[in-house]
Amino acid sequence: MEPVRFTFLNGSDIEQLELSDSEVLGAVEQGLRAQGLGETVIEPRVHLTPDPAFNGHFNILRGYVAPLGLAGVKIVGDYVDNYKAGLPSEMALLNLFDPRTGMPLAILDATAITEMRTGALTALGARHLARPDAKVLGHIGARATSYWNVRLLDRIFDLTEIRVHSRRPESRKAFAERLERDLGKPVIVTEDWQSCVEGADIVVEASRLERPEPLLKTEWIAPGALVVPYGTMSAVELSLTDVMDKIVVDDWGQCRSGQFGALRAHVESGRLSEETLHGELCEIIVGDKPGRERADETTLFWHRGLSLSDIALGAAMLAKAEERGLGQKLRFS
Numbered sequence: 001m002e003p004v005r006f007t008f009l010n011g012s013d014i015e016q017l018e019l020s021d022s023e024v025l026g027a028v029e030q031g032l033r034a035q036g037l038g039e040t041v042i043e044p045r046v047h048l049t050p051d052p053a054f055n056g057h058f059n060i061l062r063g064y065v066a067p068l069g070l071a072g073v074k075i076v077g078d079y080v081d082n083y084k085a086g087l088p089s090e091m092a093l094l095n096l097f098d099p100r101t102g103m104p105l106a107i108l109d110a111t112a113i114t115e116m117r118t119g120a121l122t123a124l125g126a127r128h129l130a131r132p133d134a135k136v137l138g139h140i141g142a143r144a145t146s147y148w149n150v151r152l153l154d155r156i157f158d159l160t161e162i163r164v165h166s167r168r169p170e171s172r173k174a175f176a177e178r179l180e181r182d183l184g185k186p187v188i189v190t191e192d193w194q195s196c197v198e199g200a201d202i203v204v205e206a207s208r209l210e211r212p213e214p215l216l217k218t219e220w221i222a223p224g225a226l227v228v229p230y231g232t233m234s235a236v237e238l239s240l241t242d243v244m245d246k247i248v249v250d251d252w253g254q255c256r257s258g259q260f261g262a263l264r265a266h267v268e269s270g271r272l273s274e275e276t277l278h279g280e281l282c283e284i285i286v287g288d289k290p291g292r293e294r295a296d297e298t299t300l301f302w303h304r305g306l307s308l309s310d311i312a313l314g315a316a317m318l319a320k321a322e323e324r325g326l327g328q329k330l331r332f333s
Contacts, residue, residue: 004104010109023320034067043307069099093107094110134226141205
């Protein structure tokens with residue numbers, strides 16, 4: 001029997017791939033399209049909390065994308081105090097397998113994958129649910145996924161006003177400086193939540209709260225705006241869903257269950273249910289349901305993160321790494 005080998009892509013390999021914005025958006029959209037066509041399997045994520053004293057947990061995401069011929073499992077740590085040790089708050093590994101035999105095909109440093117695919121999901125949701133002329137973004141949070149939210153939203157909408165806020169002054173300042181450098185346009189650093197989001201065309205809430213706290217007020221949301229809340233701990237008021245004309249999620253199966261999520265209380269209270277849900281983003285992408293239909297529609301897109309996006313982006317990275325001769329072949333057996 002020939003030795004079984006698999007590909008390992010580390011963080012340096014992935015950085016050298018230099019994926020373009022279009023490549024990131026295209027890969028994630030491919031996963032969503034497969035989901036909309038019924039060509040995927042998504043298992044709701046599960047969590048492991050080793051010890052509450054560590055102030056963090058692991059998310060385990062599992063899925064299968066038939067058109068790509070790949071099954072995958074991603075394990076990502078979510079530790080909000082990691083900045084104190086100079087570490088990213090989210091670090092991850094993606095494992096890809098042959099779904100026909102179970103043979104391991106690849107292991108990828110999925111830290112950047114998590115950041116990119118989260119931003120791509122935000123941006124693709126906005127493409128279908130925000131006003132086409134949206135120009136003002138209010139973004140809460142400065143974690144690594146936040147960068148890709150803003151970068152890819154700007155790619156689609158060519159924003160004229162970007163406002164950012166986060167809990168720590170040093171983090172929001174550094175975040176704004178990075179965005180200004182990479183996007184080539186000014187970024188407004190705000191001192192509070194209200195001045196960041198009030199009246200914005202697109203509002204993204206990606207805060208890092210230790211416990212649910214309604215810091216984002218419903219009254220600040222302008223008619224016709226799109227709101228994208230995806231914090232692990234909810235930062236929105238229960239009344240937020242009351243003002244929405246459409247509520248869209250990435251996967252209702254995982255949104256309706258589990259202990260975490262920005263709209264967990266809305267599901268548990270019955271405000272968000274199959275009856276009040278407009279649909280999943282994948283249904284809009286394949287044309288089964290409409291996206292935004294009127295300029296004055298106020299919309300909400302809640303995404304918890306899809307294993308399919310990880311797998312699709314991982315597959316795109318593997319293909320490009322093969323072309324560029326990057327990565328290592330490791331012996332499994």
